[in-house]
Amino acid sequence: MNRIILHIDFNSYFASVEQQANPFLRGKPIGITGKQVERSVITTASIEAKALGVKTAMSTWEAKKICPSLMLWPGDPKKYAAITERFNCILKEFSPNVSQFSVDESFLDITNEAEDYFGATCLAQALRKRLQEECGEHITASIGIAPNKLMAKLACESVKPNGLTVVRSEDLISFIDTRPLPALCGIGRRIEARLNALGIETFKQLREFPLEDLQTEFNSYGTWLHEAAHGRDSSAVVSSTQKGIRNMHSEDVKSYGHSYTLPQDTYDPLVLKRYLLGLADKVAWRMRRDGIVSRRVSAFVRFGDFSSHGEQRTFHAPTANGLKLFQIAWNIIQPHLGYTPVRLVGLSASQLTQGPEQPPLFKKDRKILSVFSSLDTLQHRYGSGVWQRASTLSAKFKTRSSGFHYDHEV
DNA sequence: TCTGGGGTCCTAGGACCC
DNA sequence: TCTGGGGTCCTAGGACCC
Secondary structure, eight states: OOOOEEEEETTTHHHHHHHHHGGGGSSOOOEEOOOGGGGGGEEEHHHHHHHTTOTTOOOOHHHHHTTTEEEEEEOHHHHHOOOOOOOHHHHHHHSSSEEEEETTTEEOOOHHHHOOOOHHHHHHHHHHHEEEEEOOOTEEEEEEEESHHHHHHHHTTOSSSSSSEOOOOGGHHHHHHSGGGGSTTTHHHHHHHHHHHHHSSSHHHHHSOOOOHHHHHHHHHHHHHHHHTTTTOOOOOOOOTHHHHTTTTTHHEEEEEEEEEEEEEEEEEHHHHHHHHHHHHHHHHHHHHEEEEEEEEEEEEHHHHHHHHEEEEOOOOEOHHHHHHHHHHHHHHHOOOOSSSSEEEEEEEEEEEEOOOOSSHHHHHHHHHHHHHHHHHHHHHHHHTTTOOGGSSOGGGTTSSSSOTTOOOO
């Protein structure tokens, strides 16, 4: 049976959320950035900013040069995620099969709800109306409808902003042929260049290129490209209704990570330890919240010259203990310090399994664990940021302490 | 005077086991 | 004195997405 898949993508999401919340920002070119506005990139440009040439991933410095009237606004990822949670509740009113693809994109399998493409169009219009009522007129979405996820996303991409495109099975090929290669989710800069090198510049050429030669060049990815050029994609919309947004990660998420660009590049190991421990605690808290433990840590630094270094370590007793994650991460990073100042530190935990950590052997450690359990309860109730290790406070607060005893503190 | 922060998947090669 | 074949686990690195 033919499926009907709907892809929805919120236009200039972070910028629209800010404009909806703050009338002063409406109609103005704004760029949402990372925490350190001056050392960051544009994560989302408002529609007005896009019209003036500002693009996602541009450095803020470059964006300002192109568009001097651009207002830079540090983003608030937690706020956006909370709003996404509300959107997802609305989407579930329209189909039980909703799969969140990113913070501002979701897929819905509406085969049973819509019955045919006319029904699908009506459903899409009703969905959009419902979203407007709930979230306000400044937050708009584009919708693509097609027989599979890949094509629904391609359709959605073709009508930004605020459009609705329906591609029926019989129109798939002619539709694909109107799109450039990089419009497909899965063809990035490198893949495009390699395709071009084979003389492939359009989907028609990709379709006609011998499958075996594609496989020689791209291995299994060659098969995928071949299928995509024919408009085929059999992947299912895997619903996350059972899990809820909070816990949607507990089942299939593969890693938990955080990274942080420092306010200034630094050589100071104490400063780096402070941030790294903060990141480790954030990662550990999310794991405990979701009932997950990890047995692999990767840590990385980016230096002032933008070279970077990272390594992974696997261990055999899975943990969700921030201090343990930190210690492993520090052991990875520490040997590489000292020659070039550090710009960014990051840490990620993977090889995840369900379940509580093995209770520690020693009484002292069990005591620490119970303290964390209480802190987790607090954090659950009042949100993250409700507690912080003394050692992760900025330097001026710990001038009287005896330095940084990361293995003795709670 | 420069480039965020969150993820996923794939491949290749070495170690190790049976 | 030579050295199979299958499988898993681990690390490094590269590509992609938003």
